[in-house]
Amino acid sequence: MAELMGADLLVQCLIQEKVRYLFGIPGGQLCPILDAVRRFGHDAGLEFIMTRHEQAAAHMADAYARVTGRPGVCIGTIGPGAADLVPGVYTAWADSIPMVVLTAQNQTWKSYPERGSMQSLDQVDLFAPITKWQARVTHWQRIPELVQRAFRVALSGRPRPVHLDLHVDVLVATGDESSLTHRPLPPERYRPVHPPVADPDLIERAAQMLVEAERPLIHPGGGVLRSGAWDEVRELAEYLSAPVTTSPGACGVLPEDHPLCLIAGGYGALGAQAMADVVLLIGGRLGDTDFWGQPPFWGEPDQQKLIQIDIEPENVALNRPVDLALVGDAKATLRLLIEAVKRRTSPIPERPEIAEYRATQEAWLAPFESQAESDQKPIHPLRLIRDVRAFFPRDAITVVDGGNTAVWAHYLNRIYTPRSFLWASDSGHLGTGLPYAIGAKLAAPDRMVYAICGDGAFALNMQELETAARLGLSFVVVIVNDRQWGMIKALQMDSYDARYIGVDFEDVRYDEIARAMGCWGERIEDPNEITPALERAAASGKPAVLDVIVDPWAHLTPPDLENLDAVWMEGCDLPW
Amino acid sequence: MKLASPEYMEEVRKRSNADPEYLKLAKGLNASFTLILEPEPDKGVSERIVVGFSNADGRIDEIWLGERPTDFTLSAPYGVWVDILRGKMGPTKAIASRKLRTRGPFLQLLQGANRIIRWVEILRSIPTEFEGEYAKYNLPGQ
Numbered sequence: 001m002a003e004l005m006g007a008d009l010l011v012q013c014l015i016q017e018k019v020r021y022l023f024g025i026p027g028g029q030l031c032p033i034l035d036a037v038r039r040f041g042h043d044a045g046l047e048f049i050m051t052r053h054e055q056a057a058a059h060m061a062d063a064y065a066r067v068t069g070r071p072g073v074c075i076g077t078i079g080p081g082a083a084d085l086v087p088g089v090y091t092a093w094a095d096s097i098p099m100v101v102l103t104a105q106n107q108t109w110k111s112y113p114e115r116g117s118m119q120s121l122d123q124v125d126l127f128a129p130i131t132k133w134q135a136r137v138t139h140w141q142r143i144p145e146l147v148q149r150a151f152r153v154a155l156s157g158r159p160r161p162v163h164l165d166l167h168v169d170v171l172v173a174t175g176d177e178s179s180l181t182h183r184p185l186p187p188e189r190y191r192p193v194h195p196p197v198a199d200p201d202l203i204e205r206a207a208q209m210l211v212e213a214e215r216p217l218i219h220p221g222g223g224v225l226r227s228g229a230w231d232e233v234r235e236l237a238e239y240l241s242a243p244v245t246t247s248p249g250a251c252g253v254l255p256e257d258h259p260l261c262l263i264a265g266g267y268g269a270l271g272a273q274a275m276a277d278v279v280l281l282i283g284g285r286l287g288d289t290d291f292w293g294q295p296p297f298w299g300e301p302d303q304q305k306l307i308q309i310d311i312e313p314e315n316v317a318l319n320r321p322v323d324l325a326l327v328g329d330a331k332a333t334l335r336l337l338i339e340a341v342k343r344r345t346s347p348i349p350e351r352p353e354i355a356e357y358r359a360t361q362e363a364w365l366a367p368f369e370s371q372a373e374s375d376q377k378p379i380h381p382l383r384l385i386r387d388v389r390a391f392f393p394r395d396a397i398t399v400v401d402g403g404n405t406a407v408w409a410h411y412l413n414r415i416y417t418p419r420s421f422l423w424a425s426d427s428g429h430l431g432t433g434l435p436y437a438i439g440a441k442l443a444a445p446d447r448m449v450y451a452i453c454g455d456g457a458f459a460l461n462m463q464e465l466e467t468a469a470r471l472g473l474s475f476v477v478v479i480v481n482d483r484q485w486g487m488i489k490a491l492q493m494d495s496y497d498a499r500y501i502g503v504d505f506e507d508v509r510y511d512e513i514a515r516a517m518g519c520w521g522e523r524i525e526d527p528n529e530i531t532p533a534l535e536r537a538a539a540s541g542k543p544a545v546l547d548v549i550v551d552p553w554a555h556l557t558p559p560d561l562e563n564l565d566a567v568w569m570e571g572c573d574l575p576w
Numbered sequence: 577m578k579l580a581s582p583e584y585m586e587e588v589r590k591r592s593n594a595d596p597e598y599l600k601l602a603k604g605l606n607a608s609f610t611l612i613l614e615p616e617p618d619k620g621v622s623e624r625i626v627v628g629f630s631n632a633d634g635r636i637d638e639i640w641l642g643e644r645p646t647d648f649t650l651s652a653p654y655g656v657w658v659d660i661l662r663g664k665m666g667p668t669k670a671i672a673s674r675k676l677r678t679r680g681p682f683l684q685l686l687q688g689a690n691r692i693i694r695w696v697e698i699l700r701s702i703p704t705e706f707e708g709e710y711a712k713y714n715l716p717g718q
Contacts, residue, residue: 271683296671296678296685360687367690562666566673 006140007032007171008040010102012184013147015044019073021064021442022102023049023057024085027077029104029168049442049471052463054081056435058088059461062097063432063439067397067419069228071098071154072439078104078168079119082126087429089161093130094426095249096222098159100150101127107169108138127163134163140173145182152191158312159226195227197336198309198328206307206324207340209278213305215353216242217276219290220253222425223283223310224330230254230418232334233282239341241348242280243357245269248289249425252415255394260354265289265410265560268361270297275353281308283330286319288567289425293320309333367559368411378551379527381408381480381558385452387530388478389413391538392448395420397440401433402454403487405480407558409452431460434477437543438464441473448538449475455510455547456485462513468543469518476537476544479510482552490556491565495574514545523547578705579657580613580625585639591698593635598698601691602634607684610643612651620708621654648680658710660696667696 010033014022026034037048051057054076061072072092076085082103092099106117114120124134133153135146146164154162177183187193210216218237224230224246230253237244237260244254245262254261262269273279274297286293298304298320305323308316309330316325326333372386385408392398394416400409400423415421422436433453441449458479468475489503514521520540524533524547537544577584592598608630615624628646629639656675659665668689670676678685685692703717 267686267689271686274682291672294674296674296682356683360683363687562669563672566665566669570673 002177003174004177005032005036005171006143006166006173007036009140009143009184010147010166010171011036011041011046013144014073015041015046016184016186017151018070019046021047021049021061022073022075023051023060023064023439024075025051025054025057025077025081027081027104029106029171030075030077030081032168032171033075033102033104033166049467051435051467053461054084055087055431056438056461056464056467058085058099058101059091059432059435060439060442061099062088062092062095063399063422063436064443065092065097065099066095066225066422067440067443069226069419071100071151071159073100073102075102076104077119078106078123079121082121082123086126086130087431088435089127089163090130091424091427091429091432092161094429095424096158096160096226098154098226099161100154101131101161101163103127103163103165104171105136105165105167108167109169111167112136123165124163130161131163132158132160134165136165136167137170138167140170140175141180142182143170144180144184148182148185148190151187155191158223158315195329195332196311196327197332198326200336202324202326203333203336204340206280206326207337207344209305209307209324210240210242210280210341211344213276213278215276215351216240216278216280217272218242218244218280218282219246219273219284220244220250220282221247221284222249224253225250225283225419227283227311227330229282229331229334232331232338234258236334236338236341239338239347241351241354243272243354245273247284247287247425248410249423250284251421252418255416256414257416259358262357262361263365263410266361267364268357268359271360272353272357273298275299276304278305278307281306282334283310285315287426289564291567309337365411372412375527376551377525377527378549379525379530381405381550381555382412383527384478384480384530384548384550385409385412387527388450388452388534391531391534392450396448396450397422397444399423399433399436399440399449399451399453401430401436401451401457402480403428403430403457403485404482404490404555404558404561405452405454405457405486407487407561407564408480408555411558413452430454430457433457434461434464434468437475437477438468438471438473441475442471451475451477453477453479454486455479455481455483455505455508458510459508462510465514465517465519465543465545473543474538474541476534476546479545479547480555481510481547481549482555483507484552484556486552486556487561490561493556494562494565497576510545510547514543514547518542520544521547523549525549577703579661579707580611580627582641584702584704585627585629585641587702588699589629589636589639591702592695595694595698598691598694599634601694602631602688605631605634605688605691607631607648608644608646610646610649612649613657614651614653616654616708619655619710621710625654646680648678648685650676650678652676654707655710658706658713661700661704661715662713663700667692
């Protein structure tokens with residue numbers, strides 16, 4: 001049998017997993033891996049995507065996973081390279097995104113503990129809080145076993161990032177292939193391909209509860225997107241005529257103009273959540289952006305029954321008592337639940353309260369739609385959001401990155417297809433916008449991609465414009481430029497008597513930066529120029545930046561900021 | 577005027593029914609409300625205060641002191657009401673943070689969110705005296 005180098009074994013395993021992209025920055029200790037990609041990875045469809053910062057590399061891997069449902073893979077060299085991956089890995093961790101994080105490590109004989117090598121860092125501990133499993137690869141023979149295990153763990157149960165720390169002496173070590181106990185194999189040989197389903201008896205009980213409910217409600221979280229269960233959610237909702245309210249991060253499970261879909265956090269949704277007698281929560285935890293699943297935005301736990309489907313037992317009743325817990329994959333479990341419901345009842349005709357929920361939603365949206373008609377200069381943020389959404393097709397992928405910008409976008413940027421809304425919902429991590437757009441475009445080259453970014457958020461990773469231009473990608477970044485950290489400035493205005501500190505920027509010409517990096521760039525100050533500029537940007541065939549000057553005072557206080565503040569600063573009353 | 581006193585409630589009725597914006601937002605509203613101001617003895621507010629009012633097609637047609645069965649009940653410690661009236665927090669935030677507790681059909685309450693916000697603006701314009709330690713926040717009125 002042939003002698004194989006450790007790095008070659010690693011790359012063979014990635015090829016077996018059909019990994020399409022490795023996102024990262026090269027480093028001395030990574031070169032054995034990159035060289036293997038160059039020698040035979042390319043021919044097998046594996047590409048190295050060189051980024052300008054490892055954080056952005058991890059965000060791109062995250063976006064790739066969000067769009068495709070397959071794990072993203074990012075890579076960092078020892079020390080600073082690994083440390084710089086952390087923000088991107090954390091963001092994926094927070095939103096339950098499957099990701100495999102590969103870091104190079106010094107030789108086995110001079111690490112753990114490190115003893116003075118340049119760039120040395122004991123990296124397993126660094127990643128432990130933001131990965132569900134970590135391993136040091138200390139022997140050539142264990143590479144396939146540990147790579148296979150990494151993918152198995154990343155995709156099992158609640159998907160999340162995993163970390164492999166690869167010692168460089170192991171990467172360059174060689175051995176006889178015949179001595180391997182685990183060889184590179186296709187995924188179906190080392191990880192489950194049929195997800196676990198909940199107990200059938202419990203599924204029958206859940207069906208009975210839903211059929212007997214007078215006002216059932218379905219509330220999908222991000223787990224529905226991870227599981228690919230949107231068709232099942234739709235089928236069950238339509239059969240039961242049950243309204244669907246999603247967690248904010250799960251927008252797109254049902255088209256937001258579907259008659260049963262109520263926009264997350266809108267008054268129609270909040271009212272429906274409060275009025276339901278039985279709630280089916282799927283793949284969600286009822287965290288703070290779901291107001292903890294507590295009254296008044298939900299019913300009282302002793303009056304409103306909760307059925308929870310989750311693949312992760314630890315998530316059951318995390319924030320609210322549960323009446324029936326079904327532990328299993330959302331898609332597989334919903335399939336059986338739909339059958340059980342259909343055995344019990346014919347399709348339920350539209351329930352009268354749905355019209356009232358929708359009317360409440362329309363009334364909530366009306367002022368936003370009215371403000372979006374504004375021709376004012378500087379531009380009103382809602383005018384911008386409306387025109388941007390109207391320009392792109394229904395199946396375009398939306399990326400949102402910002403504080404107040406994300407809140408404004410939520411009002412009028414409708415999502416119509418699943419896995420098409422990329423937002424760091426649980427971390428609220430800024431700086432994701434541009435890298436997410438790049439990762440999304442690589443994942444779905446045939447779909448249009450646009451990002452709506454605050455200027456502060458955009459600037460955190462704007463160096464990746466060069467990456468996008470080098471890769472020849474085409475997408476549009478719309479910068480909502482108010483020259484401030486708006487959400488924090490609003491907090492200082494409302495709660496600290498306008499004692500502003502550290503929240504204002506100088507004017508920056510992001511359009512000129514874009515052009516300097518080989519992208520399309522325009523500054524927009526007239527609302528009537530938004531759509532023509534979008535046309536020019538899309539036609540450019542380049543990564544395009546539209547630097548749109550918005551009214552900073554209008555942008556400062558989206559109406560629901562106060563509600564979010566109530567949740568985020570709960571129990572922290574200021575003494576004045 | 578002492579907060580929630582009979583003369584205060586009368587002023588609430590007068591100003592609400594004279595406010596075109598409030599009446600526009602409240603049009604079609606036929607519902608009754610109980611407001612409960614819970615005591616805070618350590619802050620010098622010893623009495624539990626309960627007042628109520630009803631709307632007929634948006635206009636406040638009746639006000640009263642004490643408890644009656646009503647469609648909605650809003651209750652909070654006295655200091656939370658003070659915070660709302662002096663603008664430290666809006667009514668929506670008070671509800672979202674569960675400091676202002678609600679009873680009654682929540683969907684209808686949400687439908688009237690803009691009406692409630694306007695109504696609080698009207699209350700803020702009334703010269704108001706607060707109890708105990710909260711007297712330092714007395715509102716001069718407009």
